[in-house]
Amino acid sequence: MPTSQSERPESPESPESPESSEALGPVGRAGGEVYDLAVVGAGPAGLAAAVTAAELGLRCALVDAGPRPGGQYYRHPAPGLGAARPERLHHGWAAFARLSGRLKAHTGARRLDYLTDHHIWTMERGEIWQLHATLGSEWTGAAGRAVVRARSVLLATGAYERQLPFPGWTLPGVVTAGGAQAMLKSGLVLPGRRIVVAGSGPLLLAAASSLVSAGAEVPAVVEATDYLHYARSLATLAANPAKLVEGARHGVTLLRHGVRLRRGSAVVEAHGTDRVTAVTVARLDRDWRPVPGTARRIACDALAVGHGLVPQIELATELGARIRRTPDGTVALAVDDGLRTSLPGLWAAGETCGVGGADLAVAEGESAARVIAGRPVPAALRAFRQRRRAFAELMAAAHRPGPGWPQWLRADTEVCRCEEVPAARIREAVTELGAADARTVKLLTRAGMGWCQGRMCGPAVACLSGGGPARADSRPLARPVPLAQLADLEPS
Amino acid sequence: MLTRSPHDVVVVGAGVVGAACAYYATLAGLSAAVVDRGPVAGGTTGAGEGNLLVSDKEPGPELDLALLSTRLWRELAESGDGFGEAIEYEPKGGLVVASGQPGADALRAFAAAQRAAGVAAEEIAGDRLRELEPHLAPGLAGGFHYPQDAQVQPALAAARLLRAARLAGAEVRLGETVTAVRTGRDGSVLGLTTDRGRIDAPAVVNAAGTWGGALAELAGVALPVLPRRGFVLVTEPLPRIVRHKVYAADYVADVASGSAGLQTSAVVEGTPAGPVLIGASRERVGFDRTLSVEVLRRLAGQAAALFPVLAGVTVQRAYRGFRPYLPDHLPAIGADPRRPGLYHACGHEGAGIGLAPATGLLISRQLVGKQPELDLTPFRADRFAAAPDGGPGQGSGSGQGRGTASGPDSGSGRGPEAGSGVGQGERRD
Numbered sequence: 001m002p003t004s005q006s007e008r009p010e011s012p013e014s015p016e017s018p019e020s021s022e023a024l025g026p027v028g029r030a031g032g033e034v035y036d037l038a039v040v041g042a043g044p045a046g047l048a049a050a051v052t053a054a055e056l057g058l059r060c061a062l063v064d065a066g067p068r069p070g071g072q073y074y075r076h077p078a079p080g081l082g083a084a085r086p087e088r089l090h091h092g093w094a095a096f097a098r099l100s101g102r103l104k105a106h107t108g109a110r111r112l113d114y115l116t117d118h119h120i121w122t123m124e125r126g127e128i129w130q131l132h133a134t135l136g137s138e139w140t141g142a143a144g145r146a147v148v149r150a151r152s153v154l155l156a157t158g159a160y161e162r163q164l165p166f167p168g169w170t171l172p173g174v175v176t177a178g179g180a181q182a183m184l185k186s187g188l189v190l191p192g193r194r195i196v197v198a199g200s201g202p203l204l205l206a207a208a209s210s211l212v213s214a215g216a217e218v219p220a221v222v223e224a225t226d227y228l229h230y231a232r233s234l235a236t237l238a239a240n241p242a243k244l245v246e247g248a249r250h251g252v253t254l255l256r257h258g259v260r261l262r263r264g265s266a267v268v269e270a271h272g273t274d275r276v277t278a279v280t281v282a283r284l285d286r287d288w289r290p291v292p293g294t295a296r297r298i299a300c301d302a303l304a305v306g307h308g309l310v311p312q313i314e315l316a317t318e319l320g321a322r323i324r325r326t327p328d329g330t331v332a333l334a335v336d337d338g339l340r341t342s343l344p345g346l347w348a349a350g351e352t353c354g355v356g357g358a359d360l361a362v363a364e365g366e367s368a369a370r371v372i373a374g375r376p377v378p379a380a381l382r383a384f385r386q387r388r389r390a391f392a393e394l395m396a397a398a399h400r401p402g403p404g405w406p407q408w409l410r411a412d413t414e415v416c417r418c419e420e421v422p423a424a425r426i427r428e429a430v431t432e433l434g435a436a437d438a439r440t441v442k443l444l445t446r447a448g449m450g451w452c453q454g455r456m457c458g459p460a461v462a463c464l465s466g467g468g469p470a471r472a473d474s475r476p477l478a479r480p481v482p483l484a485q486l487a488d489l490e491p492s
Numbered sequence: 493m494l495t496r497s498p499h500d501v502v503v504v505g506a507g508v509v510g511a512a513c514a515y516y517a518t519l520a521g522l523s524a525a526v527v528d529r530g531p532v533a534g535g536t537t538g539a540g541e542g543n544l545l546v547s548d549k550e551p552g553p554e555l556d557l558a559l560l561s562t563r564l565w566r567e568l569a570e571s572g573d574g575f576g577e578a579i580e581y582e583p584k585g586g587l588v589v590a591s592g593q594p595g596a597d598a599l600r601a602f603a604a605a606q607r608a609a610g611v612a613a614e615e616i617a618g619d620r621l622r623e624l625e626p627h628l629a630p631g632l633a634g635g636f637h638y639p640q641d642a643q644v645q646p647a648l649a650a651a652r653l654l655r656a657a658r659l660a661g662a663e664v665r666l667g668e669t670v671t672a673v674r675t676g677r678d679g680s681v682l683g684l685t686t687d688r689g690r691i692d693a694p695a696v697v698n699a700a701g702t703w704g705g706a707l708a709e710l711a712g713v714a715l716p717v718l719p720r721r722g723f724v725l726v727t728e729p730l731p732r733i734v735r736h737k738v739y740a741a742d743y744v745a746d747v748a749s750g751s752a753g754l755q756t757s758a759v760v761e762g763t764p765a766g767p768v769l770i771g772a773s774r775e776r777v778g779f780d781r782t783l784s785v786e787v788l789r790r791l792a793g794q795a796a797a798l799f800p801v802l803a804g805v806t807v808q809r810a811y812r813g814f815r816p817y818l819p820d821h822l823p824a825i826g827a828d829p830r831r832p833g834l835y836h837a838c839g840h841e842g843a844g845i846g847l848a849p850a851t852g853l854l855i856s857r858q859l860v861g862k863q864p865e866l867d868l869t870p871f872r873a874d875r876f877a878a879a880p881d882g883g884p885g886q887g888s889g890s891g892q893g894r895g896t897a898s899g900p901d902s903g904s905g906r907g908p909e910a911g912s913g914v915g916q917g918e919r920r921d
Contacts, residue, residue: 122783122785124785132785318781318782320781320782419765433648434533434651434664434666435531435532435651436531436666439534439538440533440534440538444647449809451728451808453809475809476783480728480807481807482806482807483725483727483792483796484792484803486725486792486807487792487793487796487803489789490789491786492785
């Protein structure tokens, strides 16, 4: 899924790989030009929006933190690896190939500026928006900054993975489900040979399917929900046959490889000293509390674990954009039928509006571009979007973490890895010191103050602190910025 | 019918000032309750740097308050049970530097007056500044070292004080919003009405910080508290490269100014956890929470001018807050003669962390009918004429107590990280 703006320290493969030799066209540097539209993020939604906007005659900048298009979802091997058939690892490769072909044509014809390695850290609103970027990790000096100016902005910054901690989750060999896929897609490597896949959400089946196809042994896929939610909404399911086919295809792949799906269960502990060597799987009750007496050990040398995705929206929420609570407990941007946010001039598409997958993101990107260009949105596209959105909400409701998951934690289980804050300190902040929300827990314990800015521990901390009202995380700087670049900004 | 109030006093606000009021009230033997619509340290307290400063205050009532408070913070930190460690108390001292000779001369005159009032201040010649701060820029004209300046982690300080008050018997009611101040036929305070019920007490302490004007209004009196926004930049964790609280002499003038326009002057300090904090900006823009790129530009440039090594580091995050500002830069402390039973403990601007214990102690003295250690006349809430244009509670932050976010729209009112910015020390003109 597109995550162009996130830093994910746990991911062995970050967006900024050393060679930014971009096959698709010149790596642009933003000049003084005012674009009609700046699209932030070159994942499925952003790519679709940018090429559609260019085709409709808008001067468009596609701004992305990575060196190549595709975002987190359409990851592909670095050119140096010489992968012969990247499509083998991808279910949506054909769609991506079409989008990147259009991107290449438009950048070649100078109808679209594709700006790689641009990490946007804040946006300033106005008749003309200003997007402030820092240019990749090797540019730490004052010269490594850029400002992109545009009359309208589309935010397609994707999502990042939700993590729920458990004893042993910081052991080497424990990776995120998306991280495992990313290693495979862009590095052509597996995190281990015998890999347990666990957590909750549709990403698990996709990840397990990719892993077994690439030759790994997957002794179990451990899914916390029981999928009964899906069965209760037959109409929405029936309206999305492609999604069922997709699920069925993963299922068939897993069956063929003899992979066992354990529903209503979770990995409640990872074992090992230098590296994970086994996991404990337990059955869960309906609130995700482990059922006593059901624990069993499974030997493995890697664990891929994830609990769905969290929309990455701070560039908009820091400006006061309206948000909505999604059924899986995350926060997404509130948009209208034309994908407008509550801020004039700012649109959003894809996972920023609520996690829904690549084909929905493409449809939303294309729709938003049409609205921005003042063109009608075809009825079929509109209907497709509505069906997929309904399906996404259904899935989100099914995979919402149960309130009992903190029972997996021990007092010494690290919840915030950056600042090494154990569960006991967070509980003390709540019970002894008067914290009632994630922000206060952060102030009192430092949980969420480290490099990832709470992207990894935020959902867990919010849950442990009793939740509080739906609220976007506060990140006035969407990513770290070299101080010299701040000092070098134009005076206003 | 005689009914005894269950509490002697109810404090509105669970920031550091409210916590200190509850702490000293319980210490004085009173039965206290604390109510706040948000969590502990949910407003300006949670957005401060936690400076306990005497260095930036000229002789006068605020310096007297700061000197008393400095002593109280030290006593609290040394009171045992690891309290000082728990609130990250660091008596690290301040260093004020001047780039040119006129600035150095002005500092010298300022320090001479402070010394007469009981402040310890040692002149440091320009060529000796780097003995105290090895990474300071070369060529500065000179400076003064203030050993009494100290620092705490403000949210922890508030939370630990409030916990101590609770363990001593205070009732703490968080997540509860005050909707009315109840008064009797003679106009005196009877207690509060909240969204969850009633709290009876013959005394109400307004420790609602930046929202103190709104609480005063509920009690039927005017108090012109306005928000003054500040930003803090936080660097990546660094080895200890900044040892004191270091700031340029212009900071003192910025603090004293009443201008609504943007003022910035670098205030740089290290923290036990590693990141360096860079303040301080001041501007009166209501409760606008939007990041100001211009503020970042100025603070970064000024910090790198003081410590050139900072030009090579990364700013990891930033936060903003709203200092509770009163027109003459002095807080409102003590009984309000216009409303018997109403006491104020707000409007400390950027100095609330530093001045909290003294504020709490003085109010507890008034509550038990004893003579306070200091004359509270300069801090009386009725010292202002009619409310100025706009009145209190400008912007969206109406409501009481340090607030909660106002629903799903994160763009208004207080959200995460709201509160006062930096420069807990403030000085008047």
